[in-house]
Amino acid sequence: MDEGCTVTPPPAEVCGDGIDNDKDGLVDEGCTVTPPPAEVCGDGIDNDKDGLIDEGCVETTPEKCGDLIDNDKDGLVDEGCEQPAVEVCGDRKDNDGDGLVDEGCATTIAKPGQVRRLYSSVSRSTVNFKWYPPITGGAVSDYVLEAGVAPGTTFFSAPVGATSLSVPNVGNGRYYVRVKARNANGAGAPSNEVTVSVGCYTRPRKVSGLTATSSGGLVTLTWTDPDGCSGTSYELSLADSTATASRVMATDSPEATTLLAAGTYTARVQTRSESGVSEPTTVQFTVGGNSCTTPRLHLGLRSVVAARRVGLFWSPLDPDVAAADDAVAPVSYVLEAGTAPGVTNIGAVPMGRAAQFITDVPPGTYYVRVRAGNACGGGLASNEVKMVVR
Numbered sequence: 001m002d003e004g005c006t007v008t009p010p011p012a013e014v015c016g017d018g019i020d021n022d023k024d025g026l027v028d029e030g031c032t033v034t035p036p037p038a039e040v041c042g043d044g045i046d047n048d049k050d051g052l053i054d055e056g057c058v059e060t061t062p063e064k065c066g067d068l069i070d071n072d073k074d075g076l077v078d079e080g081c082e083q084p085a086v087e088v089c090g091d092r093k094d095n096d097g098d099g100l101v102d103e104g105c106a107t108t109i110a111k112p113g114q115v116r117r118l119y120s121s122v123s124r125s126t127v128n129f130k131w132y133p134p135i136t137g138g139a140v141s142d143y144v145l146e147a148g149v150a151p152g153t154t155f156f157s158a159p160v161g162a163t164s165l166s167v168p169n170v171g172n173g174r175y176y177v178r179v180k181a182r183n184a185n186g187a188g189a190p191s192n193e194v195t196v197s198v199g200c201y202t203r204p205r206k207v208s209g210l211t212a213t214s215s216g217g218l219v220t221l222t223w224t225d226p227d228g229c230s231g232t233s234y235e236l237s238l239a240d241s242t243a244t245a246s247r248v249m250a251t252d253s254p255e256a257t258t259l260l261a262a263g264t265y266t267a268r269v270q271t272r273s274e275s276g277v278s279e280p281t282t283v284q285f286t287v288g289g290n291s292c293t294t295p296r297l298h299l300g301l302r303s304v305v306a307a308r309r310v311g312l313f314w315s316p317l318d319p320d321v322a323a324a325d326d327a328v329a330p331v332s333y334v335l336e337a338g339t340a341p342g343v344t345n346i347g348a349v350p351m352g353r354a355a356q357f358i359t360d361v362p363p364g365t366y367y368v369r370v371r372a373g374n375a376c377g378g379g380l381a382s383n384e385v386k387m388v389v390r
Contacts, residue, residue: 114190220257337367
């Protein structure tokens with residue numbers, strides 16, 4: 001039977017193509033079906049070998065470390081990143097390691113502002129100096145004290161890490177001294193210059209430049225001592241126009257701040273030293289009201305959050321207004337923090353004249369503002385910043 005015939009075998013079944021290759025009415029019979037590889041989203045590879053890459057995937061953005069943003073929208077910030085450091089403004093270093101220097105800072109070149117209210121006192125051969133830090137410019141690293149034998153000259157300079165300095169065993173003579181604040185970007189403008197005389201034995205000359213500056217009932221009197229002799233101190237008396245009220249104050253600095261009622265006053269200053277008492281210097285001034293005026297300056301506040309490290313930085317928006325306020329009475333700052341906008345239920349932290357604050361805080365949401373104040377109280381609050389610490 002069928003001798004002489006050539007038998008052609010049926011086509012073989014091709015597994016996995018979904019076709020009845022052998023025409024027996026069955027598809028992929030006898031095959032063990034292996035599912036194709038699944039597509040892995042985001043790796044840029046055709047995992048399932050269908051000629052398409054990342055099909056069916058929702059495009060995601062990779063996480064960028066150090067920017068404190070949920071770039072890939074997975075509810076986590078900077079996941080998989082090492083904890084970044086906070087950027088320190090003004091040091092010209094990439095502190096947070098993101099390839100940028102001083103990013104987010106108000107300025108990349110910020111020298112300190114001008115040192116204010118330098119004054120001196122002399123006790124025999126020891127000269128004491130005190131001054132107020134700047135209220136503008138970048139953060140202060142240290143100070144440099146400069147002295148010369150003529151106004152504006154320098155034959156001696158010394159670094160100082162605080163806002164006061166005592167220099168013993170100073171030789172007899174007259175010296176002209178000023179102080180500058182410094183940081184990594186350089187030195188700020190010099191302070192007022194004071195005259196210091198060591199070893200003078202004549203009667204001190206009377207002070208010059210006696211002025212009164214008032215804001216409401218807050219009055220500041222300043223003057224210049226032409227000698228600065230050994231044992232220098234000052235006696236200040238205040239009397240109203242009726243001479244029914246008077247006040248006498250002693251101070252070792254050429255300035256004084258006090259609260260006065262409305263009226264017209266005469267201030268009288270004399271210098272006392274080991275050699276005697278100077279002639280008096282007087283000035284008349286008027287106080288226009290009983291109210292005590294707080295600072296008018298506006299502050300700008302910004303924040304940087306890196307993990308649990310928080311940095312706060314602030315500065316006056318108008319340096320001229322800040323200088324005018326500080327001339328009336330020394331300005332200082334207070335940080336206010338709360339768990340909701342506008343409240344201070346966490347606390348108010350006196351900052352002195354520092355213009356930045358860096359610390360670690362527990363996880364939470366914080367609302368922070370900074371306020372300038374003086375002897376009359378707190379002034380205007382800065383803008384408020386919201387910080388989320390995870």
